[in-house]
Amino acid sequence: MTIASTICLFAACSLGGWLWETLFAILRTGRWERRGFLFGPVCPIYGVGVVSIVLALQAAGSLGCELTGWWQVFLVSFAGSMALEYATSWAMERAFHAYWWDYSNVPLNIRGRTCVPAGLLFGGGGLLAVYVLMPAMAQVSASVPEVALEACSYLVVLLMSVDATLTVTVLTDFEERVASADRSFNDRAEAVTERVATTVSNAPGRIRGEVAQTAADASARIVGGGERLERIAADAFVGSMDAVHRSVVGRIRGFRSPERPEVGERLSSILSALKSRR
DSSP: OOHHHHHHHHHHHHHHHHHHHHHHHHHHHSSOOOOSSSSSSOOHHHHHHHHHHHHHHHHHHHTTOOOOSHHHHHHHHHHHHHHHHHHHHHHHHHHHSEESOOOTTSTTEETTTEEHHHHHHHHHHHHHIIIIIHHHHHHHHHHSOHHHHHHHHHHHHHHHHHHHHHHHHHHHHHHHHHHHHHHHHHHHHHHHHHHHHHHHHHSOHHHHHHHHHHHHHHHHHHHHTHHHHHHHHHHHHHHTOOHHHHHHHTTOOEEOOSSOHHHHHHHHHHHHHHHHTO
């Protein structure tokens, strides 16, 4: 396969993966869900997986180790898909403190990043790719002028690059805005606490106890209504998001931010508010 045909195969499998994910979500939940990491209708991990299988089989053949049996293709697809899912999940979580899928409730999972049942399913997908998609792509490559394939591959690279840039920019801006809002909230809370402390310390001795008790009662009411205030703040933040931000962020399953747990909690509350509006 040429580079152009490989890129077109990647695009076709990325689109097919998105269609599969979307259909599966509809069958599971009964409603439409936008799937995938990118803004457009593609799931690049499927394209990467299929292209990796093709390259692995070609590399094995060049080394004199022909993997022609269906069970060999299945095992390569099974093991490769689990490794790819785990690595992708880890890398995306490190980059954005978020995860787009979670197998924690599925048997035989590895830290929720991948699992054996999904690996078996993708192993079957590898058979489909090798015995159906690759021959079909070979026929297309033989019947379509090379210049058309090259033009298609350039268009795929352009669209994917623009989409990836847009998505990464949106996610980075979203987390920075949440972190900024969290710092602003904490700063205001500290300022109020300092003013209360100053008021209590400067009050005459005979009424200092009453002032302190009043401040303590007010603090208790604020703490008791913390969840409600959090929901109000999250709803307000979601209301300030544009359609692109809502689309990209709405595909995230959850957030993990070990370095800044308070930001992770704020991100999770905003995500819950966003999903409740659907």
